[in-house]
Amino acid sequence: MNDIQKKKPGETSKFIRDSRELFYNIPNGISGSAPENVMNSKHELTFHIWTSPSSDMHAHENYLELFIVTSGKLLHQFGNHSTVMQTGDAFLIFPGQYHQHRQYKNYTSQHINLTCSLPHAAAMFKSLCGTESPTISKQSIHFNDSEFSVVKDIQALILRSQSDHYMNAAVQSLYSFALSFFCLPQTVTESPKVLPKWLQQFTQKLESIDFSSPVHMTDIYAMSGYSQSALSQQFKKYMGQTLISYINDLKLNHACNQLKNTSFSMVDIAKSAGFESYPHFSRLFKSKFGLSPLQYRASNTSDKF
Numbered sequence: 243m244n245d246i247q248k249k250k251p252g253e254t255s256k257f258i259r260d261s262r263e264l265f266y267n268i269p270n271g272i273s274g275s276a277p278e279n280v281m282n283s284k285h286e287l288t289f290h291i292w293t294s295p296s297s298d299m300h301a302h303e304n305y306l307e308l309f310i311v312t313s314g315k316l317l318h319q320f321g322n323h324s325t326v327m328q329t330g331d332a333f334l335i336f337p338g339q340y341h342q343h344r345q346y347k348n349y350t351s352q353h354i355n356l357t358c359s360l361p362h363a364a365a366m367f368k369s370l371c372g373t374e375s376p377t378i379s380k381q382s383i384h385f386n387d388s389e390f391s392v393v394k395d396i397q398a399l400i401l402r403s404q405s406d407h408y409m410n411a412a413v414q415s416l417y418s419f420a421l422s423f424f425c426l427p428q429t430v431t432e433s434p435k436v437l438p439k440w441l442q443q444f445t446q447k448l449e450s451i452d453f454s455s456p457v458h459m460t461d462i463y464a465m466s467g468y469s470q471s472a473l474s475q476q477f478k479k480y481m482g483q484t485l486i487s488y489i490n491d492l493k494l495n496h497a498c499n500q501l502k503n504t505s506f507s508m509v510d511i512a513k514s515a516g517f518e519s520y521p522h523f524s525r526l527f528k529s530k531f532g533l534s535p536l537q538y539r540a541s542n543t544s545d546k547f
Contacts, residue, residue: 286362289400289413290355291532293542299342306358307335308420309343310385310393313530314351314495317344320381329491330385330482334378334424350498352531354397356417366418367425376425383423387482392419401532437480440467445481445488453493453516462489493517494530501539508535 295316310332318327320341327333327343335341337360345351358366364374385393396416403409437445444466451457462485466473477485497515500506509520517523527535 286359287410287413287417288355288357289416291397292353292355293350293531293538295343295345295351295353297342297344299340301340302335302337302357304337304360306337306360306363308356308358308417309333309335310354310420312352312354312394312397314491315346315349316351316353317346318342319344325382327382330390332383332385332420332423334381334421336381348495348499350495350502354393354416356413356420358417363421366421370418370422371425378424380424384482385423389423397532441476441480448489448492451492453496454514457516490526491530494527497523497527497535498531498538498542501535502542511535 291312299319311327311329313329315326315328318325318333318341320333320335320339326346333341343353367376368374370376393416396412396419399412400409400416403412447465448462451462463470463473468476474485477488481488483491493515497511500511500514504511506514508524512520512523515523517526524535527538531538533541
């Protein structure tokens, strides 16, 4: 497993229990000592799912790193620049480039992490672009809804795989699919639009709602100052998801914090997050995070309670 040298206490990465770390059994012969805080591996391609957004500032030696935010938001520091990354964003890191990711405000997040050796990456670039050294104009992209749906579908195939052969093929497909958006200019989607001031204010109001008390959609529409149809259209245009989906994400993020930091029962957490029934909450939770609330608590707590 790729690991970070000099981890701080309490910052060890937490991986989803039913995800797997995938290795191509082709050692690349890297030897010798790596620079300070540089990650090193003997494997061609690895796959992780992170449920903890925190890492040390690090770089890879002779490896490309690609990560895709699959839920929530996180703060990504790349060199001297910090950027808030959200669901559907992806970033490509080249050897020697230092970066780290941290929690953004009170948001929970989940992201896929892929590393690939340079020889293996060169072969993929050759297949995708016709050259082993294509011009990469952007290191950050945003998948639209249909593209992100493909990412999630391939991730599901990886987690359900029953053999190494099937698993390796699925990981190879995910990396190739994502990498193509960096080396094929015509497929790179536009960066997320800058939110108008009224929408920034509206989302701030949404984040301050106490969903443990009944909240009606008519009240939420009234908070925006727009009609239901106009709000729905503008929200989807700028946010890339429906208002209902965004509100459910807020509720689920609240539930994640409760699961990690309290010993409350599943039913009480569901109610505090604004869900009328535990089965409905559990279905939405598993659909978003890939595991049940109980599994999420087990993966993100130790002997804390």
